[in-house]
Amino acid sequence: MGIARSNSVVLAAVPRGVPRPDCFALREEEVPSLRDGDVLIQVSELSLDPYLRTAIVGRHLGDPVVPIGGVIPGRAIGRVVESRSPEIEAGTWVLAETGWRQYAVVRGAQVEPVRVPAGVPRSAALGALGMPGLTAYAAIERHLRPTAGETVVIGSAVGGVGSVAGQLARLSGARAVALVGDERKARTARELLGYDAAVVRTAADWRDQLARACPDGVHGYLHMGDAQTLDGVLAALAIGARVSLCGLMDQYNDGPRTMLAAGAVMRARAIVYGMVVYDHVDLAERHRAQVGELIRTGQLKLNEDRYSGLESAPEAFARLMSGQNTGKVIVEVAPPHLLS
């Protein structure tokens, strides 16, 4: 092919607090030539996920994992436009760690072909059938274990992880209650994703609303959010509740450590799990098969928040990290239909 230059997004300033778009800059870079074993990928859709905040900055301010001027890491779907790898043919749609780029050179051994059932959009491989979906699947399956008649509360309920977790909880026979940041997302939760109720966590009386939505208490809670939300839900736990700590949004954004009330855990005789998806990759095949079938048959809905063009990634990421995303965040770097 011979792609000489391509756009990428680099770190312009170390983010403090919620990342601002001007922490990032668009920069043209040279596309390196392929060595044996490499593939050249044209990126189609880029996934933005909260874990990237930590991947960029690391745990200490001023000590970024990505240096100033370095390309932002990230997972994407794209098409192999040139291959010097015996494992991957040119033309193959793949999932790869490309970073925020239009074109990326990656080792062929480190990419995997996109596998989604017929009729399911490829971007599902970044969301409901990818790491966010596996996170939801494992949290429901191994931590919350909802049973019919129980009530499960899902934080960030319409996002990449939450939208899948809520629907899986309902499919298991439990009632699902969404915690969301605004009324628009509350509607999405109820109308698109089938939650039994949705509570806007910024409302002054949200704890009362939660109590009304969970008259028998909270049996399962998937936590992705801030410390106040955690505190409010823990106070509403039913006896024997399960809590999966999946995302600490304010802590990611350099806020104070998220602390949880030990007394609430004891009072509910609750079990609290620290969730890191990499511990659950043994479930990946089963997750992909089951959730793939649920999507194909229309029982589980995708909820994407799509942005157009690589240059929109900084703004999209800032919105994600301040809870303004309306679904799984996907940046269309090159619209898929142009690559087919």
Added chain:
Amino acid sequence: MGIARSNSVVLAAVPRGVPRPDCFALREEEVPSLRDGDVLIQVSELSLDPYLRTAIVGRHLGDPVVPIGGVIPGRAIGRVVESRSPEIEAGTWVLAETGWRQYAVVRGAQVEPVRVPAGVPRSAALGALGMPGLTAYAAIERHLRPTAGETVVIGSAVGGVGSVAGQLARLSGARAVALVGDERKARTARELLGYDAAVVRTAADWRDQLARACPDGVHGYLHMGDAQTLDGVLAALAIGARVSLCGLMDQYNDGPRTMLAAGAVMRARAIVYGMVVYDHVDLAERHRAQVGELIRTGQLKLNEDRYSGLESAPEAFARLMSGQNTGKVIVEVAPPHLLS
């Protein structure tokens, strides 16, 4: 018999913070006459346990469960000196909720005969073979699940619960590390109870000492103590650690809510359990049989902190609630040999 009057300990003032001895007062009371179904018990040994702090005051200051002038609740061993219950004969040694009294009238249906193996002191029924021992047994069996080569850290390591938990952890093949309040208890932990190491949690460098005592991290932690201790141990958790929240000492004493770091739980992919012993009474028979045999054969040592006379109970309780007890706290109301 006809016991007309007997001593009891009543609430003199609502405790604030760590209870002081002058919150209690010795008072002579009339022993009521027996109705059908009642038994009269002469108390031999009274058990003092941290949960009593909450039982006395309840959750809100100024709203005590025990009224001023009311007798302090408590569990004891004693001998039935008169029975109008068909279930219990006079002369039987029983476990009962007597309160802090020399003589108590209790419903026969609510007492149980003391059952300890031959050669084991009856007081074990209040400690290692009673509720504290069951707490330890269930926490080890169901929460910490230590395996050979793992390291388990036990808070309040020489007390009623901790002394049993540490020895059970070692018997399961794990290394056991004691957290204690002073050097004297550290010696008890190492020399009497067989802990592999003991860390004095008030030492300035206790976190470093803990790290040295747990070179592979902490795989299991039984928490009974203050928030600072909890924070330090959580920071030292190994991947996949289990934590049982068993006692929140400073919170019991009206301190601030004990909060735990959600990030530490996530980083370790830990599981945190709220422990309330009443959820585990199904284990009581097995606990009594197994731990009874371990005591009888000398594999598990009892560690009691004994006080003499009912009038010593307020001082003993104040010491317990400020962590100055040196073992399971037993008040000898009437020395057992005088009742036999």
